[in-house]
Amino acid sequence: MAMRVFIINTDYPVFLRKLYADLPLLGSASYAEQMAARNDSLFGVFDAYSVGFRHSSHEAIEVHANNGSMQTIWMKENGYVPPRSTTRSKPSLWARAARRLLPPGKARQLIDSSVTLRSATPIEGWSLAEMLLEQVKAFRPDIVLNQSVSEVGSDLLLKMKPYAGKFVGQIASPLPDNESYAAYDMMISSLPNFVDYFRQKSIPAHLNRLGFDPRVLQKIGRLERSVDVSFVGSVSQAHAGRTILLEYLTRNTDIAIWGGGGDQLSNASPILPRHRGEAWGSDMFRILGSSKITVNNHIGIAENFANNMRLYEATGMGALLVTDRKSNIAEIFEPGKEIVCYESAEECAELIRFYQHNDRERERIAQAGQRRTLNEHNYNIRTQELSKLFA
Template structure:
């Protein structure tokens, strides 16, 4: 029996309604343990890679599939849930767009479910021409609602939504951290709140869709101040919380490879990264750049980045590519503007790599430029700094060590989840 039905059945309708309209922090501050559910979604290309890497995984139990997903160390893996648990709470993850994991959970809980097709080849390339993707990139926040209406935007089908709601009702969270505001949109968040009235926290690193009613959230967080300002302009409570690094991965990674790569970049080169593409092309004309990532098909055939491409790397393989690099580059997505805060800042420094990143106005609040990371302001500046640091190993190693020390002391997921709990009223 669901929580709402049980309460109503016992004549507590008034208390239930009061519970739903009163800020949950008033009820929860006295509780020692909070039940926290993290919702996330994976890139389809990653899911194809994961299930090819583990043949037959789609037929394993829900727990086995979740274990393999977390062991990949891709994205944020279980870094939020393990650190919520490390603070004494009960936490779990749901990957909302993983059909094989979802089907396993449904079968194990006696729910009817349509068997998903077996994992196949990697997702097909985007059929939209690269020039068109570059042209529409600035208008994506405005176009997303239309794309959703005509079925071009990621969303869950009715069966997937119902299974997700069943998972939420089974877990009965006090707090839901939704890290995918696109699959789990505001309409679906309202349905979640009807089940158990959890505190709803949304997390997003890009400008979200316009035209949504964000008041359904109790708190919206982002590493980008411009996104926080957007939410506040919509009347929603919003705060800046940066991404982070999970120190525990240092204990489970394979031995560090030899530093056989002079200059690397790990990440996307898409229509949303035009400044990044221009910078990387300038570097590629001068150095043997190794490019790991996605989006290469959106670039003209004349781009020098095609000869630099090493394929995609996920999780463990990504960290090993960073460790194999004498110098690794960072460049933020165009919409970040003057703000630093992407995941690569913390992944590269946390793993102990020397990071040469683009200068941003707020970078000094995260790292000390010139001591913990090196910074470039133009393509010519970037090339000059590559020359300098490839020829000065002691300076390079000192900066890498200082950057890692800063991340391990200041930018861990344990610190981030503590801030989330504090802002959500769970101290």
């Protein structure tokens, strides 16, 4: 039976800042034009889930709840009149800090660090939470799929209950503080340990892995493999184990590094000379598509489980994935035939050097990994799996 699926997302403020800075006229464009530009960026999972659900004959839309520019345009286009006056509460400490970091005007997005999504300073009289609630009222979904559990909390979701059917949360990032999960009928995660966590809280929970959208290959095109070894991901004080790995690799391989957090590294870190700045969305995919070998490393919340987006993004773009060995990796890819796994920094460097000198074997494994991802780890399959869970 066809369902109406309402998907809630939020974006990193640093990404929003770059998007609207690169496209200075975007803030005054229509909702559809802003959504198209945001999806064309290929940041995060863009519109992969909604397209996947529509492929299975469901009606699905996605909203970006902290994009004040886009959300405000939606309100205006749908006939909402801004309140004449707004009572403004004192901004939180987080919001005051965010105001110093984000650009002025409509593109500035303020999300309070509490479990409730709200704008510390309402945009033209509406808060971000109010705008999201009105969208749910207008769409009347059978399923609300909240992919921003840490930003959009149960207290806001409970206000949506009269206007929607089931509420499903999807999370594989650090669990939020002070979240009751009272609004949820189901939780899904790509992390088996998170599935167990929610089940122990008597919340129905299911495993649903991440994936890759083959449309990325069409949008990016075929690229020359001009980067011998890459790493794309965050490096900061919050990624201590990863930093140790990358520092070893910079001393022992010719790895090039992209991602956020470089400004948090010590001035003496050997990563800095190899760090080439941030890479979001299409820029990231171009790097992976240009890489012969790319290194992956999971953060602590994954425990001993393979989970992250880079597994699928790297293989989907046809790079040889060298990833940290996890207990469930063989459920996703066949080590040695579709990807390569390491258990230490030393072994990682040895594998990189080996495959740099064995092009035919590297290409064979990379191509097998890409086939596995395109055939089994795509979002049409992921959303088919979710549709069965939601029914």
